[in-house]
Amino acid sequence: MKDLHRSLVVSSVLCVASLSGAAAVPSLPSNAQIRRGEYIVKANGCADCHAPWRMGAQGPEPDLSRGLVGHPQEMAMPQPPKLEGPWLWLGAATNTAFAGPWGVSYASNLTPDPETGIGKWRPEDFIKALRTGKHAGVGRPLMPPMPWPAYRNYSDGDLKAIYYYLFSRPAVKNRVPEYQPPGGAR
Numbered sequence: 001m002k003d004l005h006r007s008l009v010v011s012s013v014l015c016v017a018s019l020s021g022a023a024a025v026p027s028l029p030s031n032a033q034i035r036r037g038e039y040i041v042k043a044n045g046c047a048d049c050h051a052p053w054r055m056g057a058q059g060p061e062p063d064l065s066r067g068l069v070g071h072p073q074e075m076a077m078p079q080p081p082k083l084e085g086p087w088l089w090l091g092a093a094t095n096t097a098f099a100g101p102w103g104v105s106y107a108s109n110l111t112p113d114p115e116t117g118i119g120k121w122r123p124e125d126f127i128k129a130l131r132t133g134k135h136a137g138v139g140r141p142l143m144p145p146m147p148w149p150a151y152r153n154y155s156d157g158d159l160k161a162i163y164y165y166l167f168s169r170p171a172v173k174n175r176v177p178e179y180q181p182p183g184g185a186r
């Protein structure tokens with residue numbers, strides 16, 4: 001009887017895990033993991049690029065009221081001016097759009113919204129993205145200034161903690177524009 005009860009609990013956890021698109025082997029985050037993720041995200045300034053800046057009392061600062069939504073969808077950027085000489089790259093006033101020899105990159109939506117954020121990512125997709133510098137862990141190379149070559153040094157446990165913290169925050173719909181390769185529409 002005990003065994004039956006145990007297998008029912010395990011199968012319901014597996015069922016929830018597969019419904020939510022989480023890893024096949026369930027590993028539910030602990031509060032300690034979420035707090036560790038929060039600590040890393042805050043100490044590392046992920047919001048510096050992944051939340052749009054606004055003018056605050058002390059000068060420009062990331063606007064955290066909407067969360068780590070990335071470049072605001074309502075803010076269409078014009079083509080960047082041609083850059084010459086030692087001035088090689090530019091950032092938008094929001095610090096969420098960047099132009100340089102790599103083209104134009106937009107800080108992505110790191111909230112768990114399934115359509116416009118990372119809501120469909122599994123922890124292993126997130127770890128792979130930051131380890132390999134590939135979009136969603138498998139796609140095109142991630143462009144500057146996303147500092148993934150520094151973040152790849154985190155342990156799996158720390159990267160997972162970041163993921164769990166991001167998933168503990170509200171999902172916000174914000175469709176960030178597509179990356180534009182150099183020469184594209186310029």
Ligand code: HEC
Nearest residue numbers: 044045046049105106107108135136142143144145146179
């Ligand atoms: C200096 C600016 C900057 C900082 C700081 C930064 N990012 Fe990014 N991040 C970007 C930009 C720009 C992109 C989009 C790159 C692209 O589209 O090629 C990006 C992309 C990403 C992606 C990939 C999304 C995808 O669709 O594949 C993840 C995940 C990510 N950042 C997480 C983080 C985390 C977590 C932190 C903090 C630990 C962080 N970023 C700090 C600028 C930054």
